[in-house]
Each structure stands twice: as C-alpha cells, then as structure tokens.
Amino acid sequence: MNVSNNNEFSEGKEDDRFEGLSKDVKRLMKYRTKTLDQLKSFWSRKCEKCNEIKPARTHHCSICNECVFHMDHHCPWVNNCVGMENYRFFVLFLLYLFLGLAFFFLSIISVWKHHNYRDHRHLMHFLTILDGALCIVLIGFNVWNWFLACTGLTTLEFMAQVTGHSNGSLYDFSFQTIHDNMFKIFGTQSYFAMLSPSLRNCAFTGLEWSFEMRDLGFNERGSVIEGRDEEEGAASDSADSEE
Secondary structure (H helix, E strand, O other): OEOOOOOOOOHHHHOOOOOOOOHHHHHHHOOOOOOHHHHHOOOOOEOOOOOOEOOOOEEEEOOOOEEEEOOOEEEOOOOEEEOOOOHHHHHHHHHHHHHHHHHHHHHHHHOOOOHHHHHOHHHHHHHHHHHHHHHHHHHHHHHHHHHHHHHOOOHHHHHHHHHOOOOOOOOOOOOOOHHHHHHHHHOOOOHHHHOOOOOOOOOOOOOHHHHHHHHOOEOOOOOEOOOHHHHHHHHHHHHHHHO
16 A cells, blocks of 8 residues: 555444454554555655655665565565555465365365376376475465464564564554454454455554554654653652642
8 A cells, every 4th residue: 555545534433343342453443544645744754765754664665666564575486565554364365265276286186096096197197296296385375374364573573572573562453352453454343354356445544553652652663752651650649639
C-alpha cells in the first residue's frame, strides 16, 4: 500500500464488523478516519530515500522505490511488495497453492501401478519428485507466514526484535490474541470468511498506530517521551488531592 493512497472507510459498514472485538482493537479503530495531513501536523519522521513522511510500521522498498504500510517483504513471485492491503491475498495464495500441489501429488501416487504411469515412468518420476519438493517448500512458507499472521508482526518487525535492531522501541504493534491479529489482516471475524477470497476493505488504513503512539506517550521511534510519565503522575496526584 502506497503511503500517499489512504482509503476512507464508511462508518455505516463498519459498526457490525467491529462488534465483539477486544478493547485494544477498538481503541486503535477510533483512529481509522485520521488522514495523512493530520499526521503531518505532529509526525516529524521522514523516509531518508523518498523524503516522504514515514508513519509507524512503514518501510521503504528499494525495488518498488516507495514506502509501504505494514511491509513484510518484496515478493518476486507476485512482482509486488507484500504489505497491509495484499497480505491476506498472499497468505491465501500460499495456502491454496500448497493444497493444489498436495492434491496433485496424491493423484500421482494413486496411479503408480497404472500402465500409463509405467509407460511414462521417467516423466512421472520427475513430476513426483518436483511436486514433493515444492510441497515441502510450501509447508515452510505457510508455517512461517501464518505464524506471523497469528502474532501480528511482519517479517521485518520480527527480525528486528530477534536481532535487537528495533532501535529500543517499547511500543507493541501486535494484539494480545490470535483472533484480533487475524482480524487486522482479513478485516473479518469469521474464520470461514478469512479463508475465502474477498474484496472487502482492510480493517485499518495503516496510520492508526502512529496516532496511538502519540496519544500513549511514544515518539516516532517507539520510545517513551521524556517527561510524559512525570506529567501524567502529577496530573493523577492533583486529581487525587482535589477529591
């Protein structure tokens, strides 16, 4: 998703979809109508390569030469960046591709003793080995990407945490439950609908995390703003004394 392209959401269509979600999701959803112009009023972080404003969870793709919301990686197989708007299509693509290959593999196995298999045994052996190898590879791809989907992180964010290159960020981008993290990607609470191809709008625009970080006292790098805790503590003590 290009940073410059911000989708608007219809209030009337959203209300039913957001019932039953956790308070963490609902707290983030109140920012979904925010715009990039509003973010510019307080967000100073800019991309060093394209010199555009760089919201939280945004990364610059050197191949596409643009910043992408919730960027996971650039996939050469789909010739596009995998980000917020197309991540659900990517994980479903991997799942359906694996199921198709697994069905093809079982179909080949079922005709091992057929005369057509024996007549073309060299070609069939090659197809069996190739299909089996692709199935193994896709098992790994599916496990990894569905794991990330359940944890609410991207590959870049996960690797940054593991390697310690998160720049000391204390802000947690993921939700507490798998259900909420899956809703973030698929925009629905129905697990059946999650597995079905759909053109439904994304649950988030990508700007919500930036606004929430500001309101919770974090700066653009995810560090706590100095003096914020003292101010909140003083305000709390003042309120207690008035009571």
